[in-house]
Structures are given as C-alpha cells and as structure tokens.
Amino acid sequence: MAVTLDPSPGQREPSTATSVGGAPIQGRSLWQIAWRRLRRDRVAMAGGIVILFLLLLAVVGPHLVQNPNTYNSSLVDPTFSRPIGSWGGISLAHPLGVEPVTGRDMLARIVVGAQYSLLIGFLATVLAVVIGVFFGIIAGYFGGWVDALIARAMDVFLAFPLLVFAIALIGVIPNSAWGLSGNTLRVALLVFIIGFFAWPYMGRIVRGQVISLREREFVDAARSIGARGPYILFRELLPNLVAPILVYSTLLIPTNILFEAALDYLGVGLIPPTPSWGQMLSNAVTEGFYYIDPMYMVIPGVAIFITVMAFNLFGDGLRDALDPRSR
Amino acid sequence: MKRRRTLAVAASAATFAALTLAACSSSSSTGTGGGSTAPSGSTSAAAGSAAAFNAGTTGVVNPSTTKTSNTLSFALSSTPDSLDPGNTYYAWTWNFSRLYATPLMTYKSAPGAAGNTLVPGLATAPGTQSADGLTWTYHIKPGLKFSDGEPITSADVKYAVERTYDRSVLENGPNYFQVLLGDPKYPGPYKDKTGNLTSITTPDATTIVFHLVSPFPDFDYVAAIPQTAPVPQDKDTGANYQLNPVSSGPYMFQSYTLNKEAVLVDNPNWVPSEDPQAEQNVAKITLTMNVNADDIDNRLLAGDLDVDAAGTGVQAAARAKILSSPTLMKSADDALGNRLWFIYLNTKVAPLTNASCRQAIEYAADKTDLQTAYGGPVAGGAVASTTLLPGMPGYTSFDLYNALSQPTGDDTDAKTALTKCGQPNGFTVGAAYRSDRPKEVQAAQALQAALAKVGITLQLHGYPSGSYYSDFAGSPNYVHTHDLGIDFGGWPPDWPDGYGMLEELVNGNTIVPAGNTNVSEENNPQVNALFTDAAKPGTTAAQQAADYGQIDKLVMQDAVMLPEVYGKTLLYRGSDLTNVYAYAPFGMYNYAVLGKS
Numbered sequence: 001m002a003v004t005l006d007p008s009p010g011q012r013e014p015s016t017a018t019s020v021g022g023a024p025i026q027g028r029s030l031w032q033i034a035w036r037r038l039r040r041d042r043v044a045m046a047g048g049i050v051i052l053f054l055l056l057l058a059v060v061g062p063h064l065v066q067n068p069n070t071y072n073s074s075l076v077d078p079t080f081s082r083p084i085g086s087w088g089g090i091s092l093a094h095p096l097g098v099e100p101v102t103g104r105d106m107l108a109r110i111v112v113g114a115q116y117s118l119l120i121g122f123l124a125t126v127l128a129v130v131i132g133v134f135f136g137i138i139a140g141y142f143g144g145w146v147d148a149l150i151a152r153a154m155d156v157f158l159a160f161p162l163l164v165f166a167i168a169l170i171g172v173i174p175n176s177a178w179g180l181s182g183n184t185l186r187v188a189l190l191v192f193i194i195g196f197f198a199w200p201y202m203g204r205i206v207r208g209q210v211i212s213l214r215e216r217e218f219v220d221a222a223r224s225i226g227a228r229g230p231y232i233l234f235r236e237l238l239p240n241l242v243a244p245i246l247v248y249s250t251l252l253i254p255t256n257i258l259f260e261a262a263l264d265y266l267g268v269g270l271i272p273p274t275p276s277w278g279q280m281l282s283n284a285v286t287e288g289f290y291y292i293d294p295m296y297m298v299i300p301g302v303a304i305f306i307t308v309m310a311f312n313l314f315g316d317g318l319r320d321a322l323d324p325r326s327r
Numbered sequence: 328m329k330r331r332r333t334l335a336v337a338a339s340a341a342t343f344a345a346l347t348l349a350a351c352s353s354s355s356s357t358g359t360g361g362g363s364t365a366p367s368g369s370t371s372a373a374a375g376s377a378a379a380f381n382a383g384t385t386g387v388v389n390p391s392t393t394k395t396s397n398t399l400s401f402a403l404s405s406t407p408d409s410l411d412p413g414n415t416y417y418a419w420t421w422n423f424s425r426l427y428a429t430p431l432m433t434y435k436s437a438p439g440a441a442g443n444t445l446v447p448g449l450a451t452a453p454g455t456q457s458a459d460g461l462t463w464t465y466h467i468k469p470g471l472k473f474s475d476g477e478p479i480t481s482a483d484v485k486y487a488v489e490r491t492y493d494r495s496v497l498e499n500g501p502n503y504f505q506v507l508l509g510d511p512k513y514p515g516p517y518k519d520k521t522g523n524l525t526s527i528t529t530p531d532a533t534t535i536v537f538h539l540v541s542p543f544p545d546f547d548y549v550a551a552i553p554q555t556a557p558v559p560q561d562k563d564t565g566a567n568y569q570l571n572p573v574s575s576g577p578y579m580f581q582s583y584t585l586n587k588e589a590v591l592v593d594n595p596n597w598v599p600s601e602d603p604q605a606e607q608n609v610a611k612i613t614l615t616m617n618v619n620a621d622d623i624d625n626r627l628l629a630g631d632l633d634v635d636a637a638g639t640g641v642q643a644a645a646r647a648k649i650l651s652s653p654t655l656m657k658s659a660d661d662a663l664g665n666r667l668w669f670i671y672l673n674t675k676v677a678p679l680t681n682a683s684c685r686q687a688i689e690y691a692a693d694k695t696d697l698q699t700a701y702g703g704p705v706a707g708g709a710v711a712s713t714t715l716l717p718g719m720p721g722y723t724s725f726d727l728y729n730a731l732s733q734p735t736g737d738d739t740d741a742k743t744a745l746t747k748c749g750q751p752n753g754f755t756v757g758a759a760y761r762s763d764r765p766k767e768v769q770a771a772q773a774l775q776a777a778l779a780k781v782g783i784t785l786q787l788h789g790y791p792s793g794s795y796y797s798d799f800a801g802s803p804n805y806v807h808t809h810d811l812g813i814d815f816g817g818w819p820p821d822w823p824d825g826y827g828m829l830e831e832l833v834n835g836n837t838i839v840p841a842g843n844t845n846v847s848e849e850n851n852p853q854v855n856a857l858f859t860d861a862a863k864p865g866t867t868a869a870q871q872a873a874d875y876g877q878i879d880k881l882v883m884q885d886a887v888m889l890p891e892v893y894g895k896t897l898l899y900r901g902s903d904l905t906n907v908y909a910y911a912p913f914g915m916y917n918y919a920v921l922g923k924s
Binding site (some may be wrong): 069273283286292 | 621646650695696700704705765769776777
C-alpha cells in the first residue's frame with residue numbers, strides 16, 4: 001500500500017476561500033480529513049473507546065481494586081480446589097469471582113494483569129517501531145548493499161524460532177542483572193524479546209514506503225539544495241511515514257499482547273504472584289480447572305479477546321481513514 | 328538421585344479413615360470400606376470388601392481366586408523410562424515389573440500397612456548378614472524356570488546386577504549397588520566381556536553373596552529393587568532388552584512396540600506356589616502408552632479401561648466428577664502415602680542461621696493453604712507435622728509448631744520466635760521452587776502470602792525442575808550466593824523406613840557441592856550419631872525405629888524442614904477388577920495380583 005501525503009502535513013496553513021453563498025469554506029488538512037473519516041467508522045470508534053477504557057483501567061484501576069495477592073482461603077472448597085458458589089464464586093465483594101486454590105479476587109487480578117499486558121504490549125511495540133523504522137528507512141533510501149544486508153537480517157529475524165529462543169533466554173538470565181531484579185527485570189526482558197523480534201515487520205513496511213518515496217520530487221528538491229542523507233531521512237521522509245507507522249503500530253500492539261500471554265502460558269512470563277492473563281489461562285488448562293471452574297478460563301480469555309479485538313478494529317479503521325485506497 | 332521413585336507408606340487404618348472422612352464430609356458417601364483390617368495371610372485369605380469409597384485402602388475389593396480368560400488393560404499418559412526391570416526408576420514400573428520379573432526380595436501382597444513388610448521373592452528367606460556386617464547371603468529357590476524353560480540360577484541374578492553398572496547402556500535405575508558393593512570401578516558386562524563383578528560371588532547355583540564396602544542394615548530393601556530380577560546373559564540385548572525381557576513372573580511379553588503398546592500373556596513356566604506374592608488371574612495384559620490423561624480418566628469411568636498404569640491419581644476433572652457422585656465414589660480409593668511434600672529451611676542463609684527465625688516460618692506458614700495448593704485433602708494430602716511418614720517404623724505423631732492444632736498459621740508464636748531471633752519486624756529472604764510444577768508454584772505463593780502477615784518477605788525464584796537439584800537448590804554455593812533460605816521440595820522414599828526417608832535429607836555427611844538433597848545443610852552431630860547407630864550391624868529393628876523417631880524429633884526442633892503434606896492419591900478402580908487394593912510400598916493398586924471378572 002502506498003500512502004501519499006503532503007511532504008510535511010503539519011507545517012502547512014489551511015488556505016481559506018469564500019464560496020458564492022458567502023459562508024467561508026474551511027480548507028482541511030489531511031489529518032482533519034482522516035479524523036472525519038475515522039469518526040464516521042463506528043466499529044473503529046468503538047474499538048478506540050474500548051482502548052481508552054482499557055488504558056484508564058490500567059492506570060487508575062489497580063488503585064481501586066483489592067490487593068490481587070490477598071488469599072481468601074475461606075472462599076475455596078479445598079477438596080475440589082474450586083471457588084464456593086456458582087460462576088466461579090461471583091459475589092458483590094468479588095464481582096468476577098475468585099481464583100481456584102487461592103481465592104484471590106479475580107477482578108483485581110484481571111485489572112492488574114491488564115496493566116502488565118498493556119505496558120508490555122506498548123513498550124515492546126515502541127521498541128519494535130524504533131528499530132524497524134530506523135533500519136527500514138536506511139534500507140529503503142540507500143538501497144544497494146545496505147539494503148541487501150538489512151533485508152537479509154530481517155529474513156533471519158523472521159525465520160528465527162522465537163518461542164524456543166525466548167524460553168531459553170529467560171531460563172539463563174539470572175534473577176538480577178543490569179541493576180534490575182525480580183519482576184522489573186522480567187518485564188524488561190519480555191519487552192526486549194517481544195519488541196526486538198517484531199521489528200522486521202515494521203522494517204519491511206517502512207522500507208517499501210521509502211523506496212517509492214525517495215524518487216519523489218520533494219526528495220530531489222531537498223537533495224538539489226544540498227540536503228544530506230540524515231536530513232532527508234528524518235526530516236523529509238519520516239513525516240511522510242507517520243500514517244503507516246501509526247497504523248501498523250496499532251496492529252502490532254495486539255500481536256505483542258498475545259505473544260506476552262503465550263510466554264506467560266508457557267511459564268516464562270511474569271513471576272508469580274504478579275497477575276497475568278496468560279498465566280491464568282495456563283493454570284486453567286494444565287491443572288484442569290477449565291472443567292471444575294470454567295470461569296477461571298473464560299474471564300482472562302475474554303479479557304485477552306476484547307483487548308486484541310479492540311486494537312485490531314481500531315487499527316483497521318485507522319488504516320482505512322488514513323489511506324482509503326487500501327480498503 | 329531418588330527423586331522420581333515413589334515408595335509408599337500406609338497410615339494406620341484409623342488415622343486414614345478419619346482424615347478421609349473429614350475430607351469428604353460434604354459428600355453423602357462416607358463409607359470407609361468393609362472394615363476389614365490388613366489380613367495376616369496372603370491376599371486370597373483377606374476378608375473381601377464390598378465396593379465402597381476407600382474400601383481398597385483397608386481391604387481387598389472383589390477378592391477372587393478364579394483365573395479368567397479376560398484381558399486386563401492398562402493405559403499410560405506418557406511413556407515408561409524403560410520396561411527393563413534393571414533400568415527403571417518409577418514407582419509404577421517397579422510395581423508393574425512384578426508381573427514379569429521377580430526380584431530376590433519383594434513386598435508382601437497385602438492391603439494396608441502390612442504391604443510394607445519385606446518378604447522373599449526369588450530368595451528362600453531374607454538375607455543373612457555376616458557378623459562384621461560386610462556380606463549378605465541369599466539362597467534362591469531351587470527349580471525355578473524362566474519363561475523360556477531355562478533354569479533360574481544365582482548367576483542370572485548376579486548378571487542382572489552386573490549389567491546395571493553400565494550407566495551408558497542402562498542409565499535409569501538407582502545406583503545403590505555401585506555405592507554399597509566393593510569393586511565400584513567395574514564397567515559392566517557390555518564393556519568388560521571377560522571380567523566380572525568381584526563383589527558378588529555365587530558359590531553354587533542357588534547361593535549368591537554380596538560383599539559390601541561398609542555395613543548396611545537395609546540391604547534387604549536394596550535386594551527388593553527390580554534390578555535383582557534374574558536376566559539370562561545370552562538373552563540380554565542391552566537397552567533393547569526391555570522389548571522382550573525373559574520372564575520370571577506370572578506373565579511374559581508377547582510383544583512390545585516401543586512406546587506404543589506392550590502385550591503380556593501367561594508365563595507357562597511360572598509356579599504359583601513358589602511366588603505367593605503374585606498371581607496369574609487373567610489370560611492377557613495390555614499396556615497402551617501415550618494416551619491423553621483426561622482420556623484415560625474418561626475411559627476408566629466408562630469401564631473401557633481397567634487401570635491407569637502411572638498410579639498417580641485421576642486428573643482434576645475426573646476428581647470433580649468422582650467426588651461429586653456417590654455412585655462413582657464407591658469405586659474410588661484415596662490412597663495414602665507415597666511422598667512427603669516439604670520445604671527446606673536452610674541453616675546457612677542469614678537470618679535463617681538462627682533457629683528461632685526458622686521456627687517463626689514453621690509457625691507462620693498457613694498449612695491449609697499449602698494443602699490446597701497441592702490439591703486439597705483428597706488429591707493432595709493430609710497436613711504434615713513430622714518428617715517421617717505415618718506408618719513408618721519410628722513414626723509418632725507430634726505437633727511442634729501447631730500445624731495440626733492451628734493449621735491456618737500461628738502468628739502469635741511466630742512473632743515471639745521472630746523477637747527471639749532478633750528480627751521482631753521480620754526479614755527478607757529468597758525462596759526457590761520449580762516453576763514448571765504448577766502445584767509448587769501455588770505453594771510458593773501461598774507461603775509468601777502467609778509469611779507476609781508476620782513481616783517476612785519472600786522473594787520467589789522459579790527454576791526448571793530438570794536442573795533444580797543439580798544447579799540451583801541442590802548447589803549450596805548457589806543457595807548461599809542467591810539468599811535462597813527457603814527451598815521447596817518433595818521426597819519419595821525408595822523404601823519405607825527412616826533410612827530411606829531421612830538419610831539423604833538431613834544426615835550431615837550427605838552434603839555435596841552439586842546434586843545436594845540435604846538442601847537445609849542440616850549437620851547436627853546428634854542426628855548424625857543416630858544415623859551411625861542405626862546403621863551399626865546388630866542394631867535391632869526396634870532400636871533402629873527408635874533412632875529414626877528421635878531423628879524426626881531433632882530435625883523438627885532444629886526447624887530445618889517445614890513439612891507440608893503427606894501425599895495422597897485418588898485412584899479409581901474399574902467395576903470388573905478383582906483383587907484390588909491400594910498397595911503401601913507404591914501408593915497405588917497392587918498390579919501383581921489384579922484380576923478381571
């Protein structure tokens with residue numbers, strides 16, 4: 001897909017004119033047009049609202065809910081290890097019920113889990129975007145052996161058995177390293193693993209865009225007045241890449257959230273007792289709780305589903321709004 | 328390493344029934360069996376019990392002496408390490424191998440604690456120890472034959488032990504013989520085709536003598552390991568011997584497709600009167616491997632399958648089905664006793680160097696939450712307060728840290744102990760657990776939550792179970808440098824006495840730099856002296872039991888182990904099975920006597 005935008009959309013003043021009837025016609029910037037398109041897309045807007053809600057939940061939620069690590073053994077039937085009462089022990093005090101075995105509040109664990117899921121999803125995406133854009137621009141603009149080298153490197157990364165690598169890496173990293181320890185270190189590691197291996201997707205898209213952009217007149221113009229590589233790369237080309245970067249970042253976030261859940265599921269994610277959606281699913285499956293307490297699997301499953309769905313819908317809408325031709 | 332084996336111990340029937348009743352009070356079915364206690368004779372003499380919950384823990388369910396032409400079907404959710412009796416270290420394979428391999432000594436085929444009694448297998452009587460304690464002599468029954476009709480001689484037993492010396496061919500079994508017998512450098516018959524193991528001698532075809540490097544009073548237990556089941560040298564194919572082992576038991580291999588299915592049929596050369604601990608009740612036995620664990624349970628409940636070979640109990644789904652149905656519960660047994668789950672409290676990591684700090688942890692731990700973490704009172708186990716398992720020689724019930732009287736934790740006494748330790752506001756310490764064992768992950772979090780209440784902060788560190796003892800908890804250096812004062816563990820004794828249970832855990836001279844199982848680094852001279860006393864030749868069984876009981880108390884006073892639960896297993900017996908009962912040495916049904924009507 002090719003997004004064609006003005007060289008520097010933010011710098012241009014909208015021009016005004018006067019129509020026959022006298023009412024002034026407002027010239028609109030491309031961003032305004034895109035925003036109007038996006039606003040008309042109800043599905044995307046719904047996704048966006050859910051995302052805002054999730055962000056709010058992740059920021060303030062943990063301060064409103066109970067301590068996610070408090071045991072409520074009295075709410076669990078020890079013989080079956082399942083919560084007492086139907087629907088996973090849902091009650092006024094515990095709106096989403098309690099965990100089997102421990103009796104910890106599910107709402108608190110889901111909300112705090114959301115914080116970690118989103119944090120890791122976002123940071124990993126930022127890392128992937130920074131690396132991907134940097135190498136993508138360079139590969140696309142310079143071409144030749146630079147391009148060949150970076151493109152092959154991307155192939156290697158894409159073909160890498162990532163899951164196996166992640167499990168091995170997390171296994172050998174000590175409990176404290178680089179001044180970090182415990183869960184902080186683990187979050188940093190997860191961000192690194194997920195982000196560092198997701199950059200080629202972004203890199204390839206940016207590279208393709210740059211290859212088509214570098215032949216455009218404004219690049220020639222910049223070059224003719226003596227602009228050098230870095231200036232052209234980051235001042236002329238990069239602003240034109242904002243739209244695809246935004247779109248694909250939005251679509252990368254849910255992928256990263258899913259990947260983090262997968263690592264949690266495999267037991268190499270966050271360190272217990274830190275709540276995590278993937279670990280809840282993992283427990284539900286490996287310990288057979290899905291049979292005796294289905295809500296324990298349904299609730300984190302739905303949480304992951306809603307989050308991933310919201311980001312995907314919003315990302316799709318954003319792409320349609322910024323680049324209608326790619327529909 | 329003895330971490331995979333599970334030899335079991337039975338509780339007294341009374342304790343057991345009480346625990347189970349408490350566990351299942353929510354259910355309408357609280358039957359505890361036909362009330363028959365362990366019979367003194369062989370199984371066929373046992374008073375039969377009607378099918379009822381836990382009937383198989385105290386008596387024989389559906390006793391029968393009729394041989395039928397039926398097929399007894401076993402299924403396994405994984406694959407065995409090996410079906411070769413000389414190359415396996417799982418409780419269920421030691422149990423299953425009795426169908427086709429008879430060791431020198433074996434355990435009495437009887438329900439209840441009587442199953443822990445050692446009785447002769449191939450041998451005519453238990454071994455005789457020389458006055459200096461350095462030789463053990465066995466005589467094997469004359470006239471016994473392999474399934475191929477060849478006579479069984481003492482040379483076949485000697486060869487069976489010799490081949491286990493080559494760990495590059497037979498890597499799975501325990502290594503007691505290499506440790507206990509002289510000539511430890513013997514490379515095994517595959518590499519050394521001309522020599523032989525000089526520390527075993529066979530003066531005649533029915534006599535075999537083991538020469539030890541130092542006295543070892545429990546040698547009869549070692550002789551009960553399937554490694555002493557005879558193997559004819561000319562039929563041995565090394566690691567592939569498991570595909571067609573020559574039988575010395577009631578059944579013999581008809582076929583074995585590796586890791587798929589084994590089919591056993593009657594051994595025509597087996598003489599029932601010479602092997603009273605095993606029975607030949609069916610015409611055929613099949614063992615199917617790699618069957619999904621939940622599928623095994625469903626087929627068991629539907630009656631398509633007779634036995635879950637692994638004997639580790641049903642999965643959570645089937646557990647819920649069984650315990651919520653009085654009808655299904657009648658066919659279930661909550662068998663006690665294959666292992667102790669416990670926590671090591673290290674004596675070299677500050678501030679746990681001070682016994683009062685360790686005692687604070689003992690008091691503060693919420694034993695109910697720990698029990699729930701391991702699966703609750705039925706599938707997990709009973710709250711433990713001692714390091715010896717109930718039913719072991721020397722076991723007495725005592726409750727030093729109110730584990731039984733205040734199972735949710737005794738914070739008052741914990742705070743007192745903390746003050747005594749000089750840490751009235753608590754402290755921070757690391758805790759190691761095996762991150763790929765969901766129950767242990769739950770237990771670690773439960774302990775963390777309970778200790779937080781008295782101000783003790785646990786930093787949890789998960790490690791892979793494969794290298795847990797070799798590199799992490801089992802490496803004192805790693806434990807010290809990483810502050811791992813608390814380490815989760817479990818112990819299945821290789822045989823049911825104080826030596827099998829405690830020697831590797833708390834004897835000061837077993838501390839090693841890697842693969843250490845005395846993770847607490849307990850080195851109490853009094854404890855060490857008691858182990859030495861129990862090992863002296865001529866020490867009576869009663870004196871040994873007293874020694875081990877004393878060790879149990881000292882270890883608990885030192886607070887180097889925090890017992891969590893005495894493990895239990897929920898087993899389900901198919902309605903067609905006959906002669907079923909939970910077998911104490913293995914904590915599962917006795918496979919050697921099962922029949923099918």
